[in-house]
Amino acid sequence: MSHQRQDLDTRRIVWSGATLLAALLVVLVVCFVLWRSWAPPVLQHVHRPPEPRLQPDPTRDLATYRHAQRNADYWGWVDREHGIARIPVERAMELMAKQPPETEDVR
CATH class of the missing domain: 1.20.5 (Single alpha-helices involved in coiled-coils or other helix-helix interfaces)
Incomplete structure (x- = not known):
């Protein structure tokens, strides 16, 4: 074999x-x-890529944004010299609802 x-x-x-x-x-x-x-x-x-670019510090940006949002509902001056103030949105809507609408003289 x-x-x-x-x-x-x-x-x-x-x-x-x-x-x-x-x-x-x-x-x-x-x-x-x-x-x-x-x-x-x-x-x-x-x-460099065009704007908008990535945020270098998103944590700080978020904290700044939240701080601005919290402060947006308070009364305060934006520009005192020009008489520009900030008021809460709800109060602004109430004031706008109370004002009569301005009508134009259309003939």
């Missing part, structure tokens, strides 16, 4: 794997060289 001949050629599989690994290394080296030579000039031409 003789033994069965092996169907796979181990030497050919090892050489194929080594060839693929060598090709991968060559491609990686070429990509690295190209990236090192092209990246600096490309990155110099990058401009």
